[in-house]
Amino acid sequence: MDKHLDARFERVEKALTxxxxxxxxxxxxxxxxxxxxxxxxxxxxxxxxxEHHQNNAARIEALRQETAALDAQTKDIIGTLWSIxxxxxxxxxxxxxxTGPKYxxxxxxxxxxARRISRNTLPPPGVTNGLDFGASPPPTELPAPDEAGRxxxxxxxxxxxxxxxxxxxxxxxxxxxxxxxxxxxxVTSQATELPMQLKQVVNPGExxxxxxxxxxxxxxxxxxxxYQQLFDSGIDPxxxxxxxxxRRKKEEEQAKKEAEERARLERExxxxxxxxxxxxxARERERDRQLEAERRGSVAGGPKPTNQxxxxxxxxxxxxxxE
Amino acid sequence: MEPPAPPGASNEPKYxxxxxFELELELVQxxxxxxxxxxxxxxxxxxxxxFIAYLxxxxxxxxxxYIKYLTYPGPxxxxxxxxxxxxxxQDIISPDxxxxxxxxxxxxxxxxxxxxxx
Numbered sequence: 001m002d003k004h005l006d007a008r009f010e011r012v013e014k015a016l017t018x019x020x021x022x023x024x025x026x027x028x029x030x031x032x033x034x035x036x037x038x039x040x041x042x043x044x045x046x047x048x049x050x051e052h053h054q055n056n057a058a059r060i061e062a063l064r065q066e067t068a069a070l071d072a073q074t075k076d077i078i079g080t081l082w083s084i085x086x087x088x089x090x091x092x093x094x095x096x097x098x099t100g101p102k103y104x105x106x107x108x109x110x111x112x113x114a115r116r117i118s119r120n121t122l123p124p125p126g127v128t129n130g131l132d133f134g135a136s137p138p139p140t141e142l143p144a145p146d147e148a149g150r151x152x153x154x155x156x157x158x159x160x161x162x163x164x165x166x167x168x169x170x171x172x173x174x175x176x177x178x179x180x181x182x183x184x185x186x187v188t189s190q191a192t193e194l195p196m197q198l199k200q201v202v203n204p205g206e207x208x209x210x211x212x213x214x215x216x217x218x219x220x221x222x223x224x225x226x227y228q229q230l231f232d233s234g235i236d237p238x239x240x241x242x243x244x245x246x247r248r249k250k251e252e253e254q255a256k257k258e259a260e261e262r263a264r265l266e267r268e269x270x271x272x273x274x275x276x277x278x279x280x281x282a283r284e285r286e287r288d289r290q291l292e293a294e295r296r297g298s299v300a301g302g303p304k305p306t307n308q309x310x311x312x313x314x315x316x317x318x319x320x321x322x323e
Numbered sequence: 324m325e326p327p328a329p330p331g332a333s334n335e336p337k338y339x340x341x342x343x344f345e346l347e348l349e350l351v352q353x354x355x356x357x358x359x360x361x362x363x364x365x366x367x368x369x370x371x372x373x374f375i376a377y378l379x380x381x382x383x384x385x386x387x388x389y390i391k392y393l394t395y396p397g398p399x400x401x402x403x404x405x406x407x408x409x410x411x412x413q414d415i416i417s418p419d420x421x422x423x424x425x426x427x428x429x430x431x432x433x434x435x436x437x438x439x440x441x
Contacts, residue, residue, distance in 0.1 A: 103387045113391055120395050122436060129429040212432040213355035213398040222349050223341040230339045237339035244340070 001053055008046045012039040123210035126203040326383040329392070348392055351384045354406065355398030357424040360415045369412040378406050398428060 015036040022028050123129065194202060219225065230237040327344040328335065335342040341349075353359045360369075368374045383389055385400050393399050405411040414420050 129433045219353045227339040241340040
């Protein structure tokens with residue numbers, strides 16, 4: 001490229017010198033001037049191609065740099081890969097020290113256990129155990145009783161829900177302007193805090209507490225407490241089953257009742273037989289008497305048998321009269 | 324002493340109407356309650372060598388097949404583990420400590436699943 005350019009330059013210079021010489025000799029020639037112009041044009045083209053050449057060279061340089069950078073990156077990546085691979089290999093070859101015995105279980109075991117214990121491990125929705133998870137600072141307890149104290153008239157739901165907006169129509173009956181303003185200020189400051197009564201309605205779990213362990217009542221009503229009671233009352237709890245005892249007692253009572261019932265029935269039966277016996281004897285006596293009477297009647301026409309019976313009742317009447 | 328057989332065996336002797344399995348299950352779970360531990364401590368049980376040996380024995384509840392019968396597994400097993408330490412057995416007599424344990428337990432109950440959500 002340099003040679004090419006040098007030749008062009010030389011040509012221009014030569015043409016120029018020849019032209020100047022010819023001018024100096026006062027013999028200018030048009031042909032020489034034309035030569036110079038052609039040489040100049042040639043030079044211009046050569047310079048353009050030089051520019052192109054240099055641009056290309058610069059581009060090649062840039063591309064080379066890029067290639068070098070990419071090569072370096074590739075090398076880097078391969079290096080990292082290699083070290084990672086080494087690391088991974090090292091990790092996998094590490095054997096975990098067993099921290100204790102391992103037990104087999106199935107997913108369904110796990111799930112059924114989780115379902116069984118969930119009621120004791122997760123508080124019901126809305127129960128926060130008094131924790132406040134909002135970003136706002138913990139609400140002071142003062143305003144709530146204050147609002148409650150103002151009576152139901154001030155606690156229309158509208159007033160509460162619009163709270164911060166402050167609807168004067170739902171505000172407390174204005175006994176004095178100052179009081180109304182003060183109360184509105186309270187409501188505004190507690191814009192996100194519902195009054196106590198509404199909290200209960202919105203969240204039934206409000207204020208209730210959830211424990212992840214058996215509460216005192218559970219323990220007191222349990223088998224251990226029953227054991228202690230037996231022990232305190234002097235019974236050896238070993239082999240003693242209150243339910244069994246209860247059942248035994250009931251059975252005994254039942255047996256006793258049945259025995260009594262049987263005895264009663266027997267007594268009644270005996271009574272009945274006795275009564276029948278007496279009635280039979282009475283009937284026989286009566287028959288004997290009738291026979292006797294008939295026998296006498298046939299001899300002397302004595303009183304009718306019915307009178308005999310009435311005479312018996314008549315004796316009873318006599319007794320009543322005596323009393 | 325061997326751990327009692329899990330439910331199913333019908334010829335287990337009964338104590339006040341309950342099997343040893345039932346009573347010990349109840350005891351281990353009740354020990355999840357800090358106040359109950361305080362009650363035990365106030366009756367001088369936690370310094371009784373026999374009872375300490377019994378606490379060690381009760382650790383069979385942390386293994387199958389017994390562990391699956393716990394319905395309050397977290398506090399019960401944690402406290403059972405803590406009860407193996409002498410310092411804990413001594414500290415639990417303090418009402419402040421019991422209160423702190425209770426508050427911490429209540430807080431953890433509500434927070435553990437919230438952390439998972441966020």
